[in-house]
Amino acid sequence: MFTNTTRSLLGAGKRLRVPVxxxxxxxxxxxxxxxxxxxxxxAPQPAASPAPESVSTPTPEQPSEPLVKxxxxxxxxxxxxxxxxxxxxxxxxxPLRRKAEYGxxxxxxxxxxxxxxxxxxxxxxxxxxxxYLNLPVSGxxxxxxxxxxxxxxxxxxxxxxxxxxxxxxxLRRLIQIKDGNPKAVQxxxxxxxxxxxxxxxxxxxxxxxxxxDVGKSMDxxxxxxxxxxxxxxxxxxxxxxxxVESSIFDTLDSDRFAERTSR
Amino acid sequence: MSQGRLxxxxxxxxxxxxxxxxPQRLRLxxxxxxxxxRGPALAAWYPKQEVSFRDLQNxxxxxxxxxxxxxxxxxxxxxxxxxxxxxxxxxxxxxxxESRSAKKKK
Amino acid sequence: MSKPAASLFHPKRLNLSGFINTRLxxxxxKRMAFEQTEPERQALRxxxxxxxxxxxxxxxxxxxxxxxxxxxxxxxxxxxxxASGTARSVFRDFxxxxxxxxxxxxxxxxxxxxxxSW
Numbered sequence: 506m507f508t509n510t511t512r513s514l515l516g517a518g519k520r521l522r523v524p525v526x527x528x529x530x531x532x533x534x535x536x537x538x539x540x541x542x543x544x545x546x547x548a549p550q551p552a553a554s555p556a557p558e559s560v561s562t563p564t565p566e567q568p569s570e571p572l573v574k575x576x577x578x579x580x581x582x583x584x585x586x587x588x589x590x591x592x593x594x595x596x597x598x599x600p601l602r603r604k605a606e607y608g609x610x611x612x613x614x615x616x617x618x619x620x621x622x623x624x625x626x627x628x629x630x631x632x633x634x635x636x637y638l639n640l641p642v643s644g645x646x647x648x649x650x651x652x653x654x655x656x657x658x659x660x661x662x663x664x665x666x667x668x669x670x671x672x673x674x675x676l677r678r679l680i681q682i683k684d685g686n687p688k689a690v691q692x693x694x695x696x697x698x699x700x701x702x703x704x705x706x707x708x709x710x711x712x713x714x715x716x717x718d719v720g721k722s723m724d725x726x727x728x729x730x731x732x733x734x735x736x737x738x739x740x741x742x743x744x745x746x747x748x749v750e751s752s753i754f755d756t757l758d759s760d761r762f763a764e765r766t767s768r
Numbered sequence: 769m770s771q772g773r774l775x776x777x778x779x780x781x782x783x784x785x786x787x788x789x790x791p792q793r794l795r796l797x798x799x800x801x802x803x804x805x806r807g808p809a810l811a812a813w814y815p816k817q818e819v820s821f822r823d824l825q826n827x828x829x830x831x832x833x834x835x836x837x838x839x840x841x842x843x844x845x846x847x848x849x850x851x852x853x854x855x856x857x858x859x860x861x862x863x864x865x866e867s868r869s870a871k872k873k874k
Numbered sequence: 875m876s877k878p879a880a881s882l883f884h885p886k887r888l889n890l891s892g893f894i895n896t897r898l899x900x901x902x903x904k905r906m907a908f909e910q911t912e913p914e915r916q917a918l919r920x921x922x923x924x925x926x927x928x929x930x931x932x933x934x935x936x937x938x939x940x941x942x943x944x945x946x947x948x949x950x951x952x953x954x955x956x957a958s959g960t961a962r963s964v965f966r967d968f969x970x971x972x973x974x975x976x977x978x979x980x981x982x983x984x985x986x987x988x989x990x991s992w
Binding site: 794795796797799800801803805806807808810811813814815816817818 | 888889890891892898902905906908909910912913916919920921922923924925926948951953954956969
Binding site for chain 3: 659674
């Protein structure tokens, strides 16, 4: 089906794919390592100043030594006095939560999946994301599983006695956002959609609350809406040469119409 | 509250929310207007073909790349062989007279 | 009045992928015809049900609805297996025949479907 050129392109794609896992393997170790060095380089120069950050505390004693140390030393020093950033440390703990002030539900997010790990992981991710967006969260509430079962004959209809059972279990988790800013909720949902996890479906119900005099604000916004829609509404209308005296029933009764529609 | 005032209330309610005011409960067939159209859902049952090999060919031709549709080539070759054996498609009859004469010969 | 042939509903270019069968194409054509004429059918149905319209109009609407081509009727549509074209025991969830369902489930092509035992 394909020519040689396309085939060679496919081959190139395969060859290109090889280095990717190596890079992804090395990437987690890199960001943790260079950050202390950056602080080491800056910290010793104003020698008199006390340690500005906890990250650079173990290094300022030896300003005379070479500024950039060996990799092995730097990696060894990681576990001792230094610590990971708080946001990274928080990943190893239970997710942090904001406290709801009024407890007014704003958004219900339902996650569905066929595997426990995926749905649990993504629920955790969603809760952490909500914390950093300043949204109070309740959940994840495990909702009842949906079990669908099918029984299928293994073979032709003659062999009805030998059947096979199949099932599909859908796991659900409910995450509820309470009294959050609607814009922040939208941002949260957009973020979750952007970083959607494989095999996890999402369904959100969003409630928006307004003050009691909604009618007034709607009346105020009407001229703006009309102005925006004006160009579209101008396209609608009846052609002047199209107006006929007779009613719709005359048209329906006419033989010509009947002939046309029945043909 | 009197019956008349209740009716007025329902009438104004229907006017505001653009509902049908029908106190005699006549059969006006409005339930059909309320139904959703099922056509789009029914029409989407079978998987549609978005891209065909011909589309690929059309996109690659302007770039100066040649493509080979093996299935199409096989088909054309088979037609050629059938024609050589005299088993090809009969010629299209354009007029009624032609088709009639062909039948008479039988 | 001559009824139009079913060939009226054949599309210029067949845009189906996957398993294709004469009967499957026919069903697909019916679906397309129904989708196109559904507003018209609903309008006629509304006129028939509306008792406030004159009887003559309603009778005419009935006639017109009954004279529309059979392909535009929703009852003509039959769910067929997408993978084999079979019309019997097709699961609506997967649009697949029971046998194709078993084959695909065993080969793990249907997400989440496993062999069950309880």
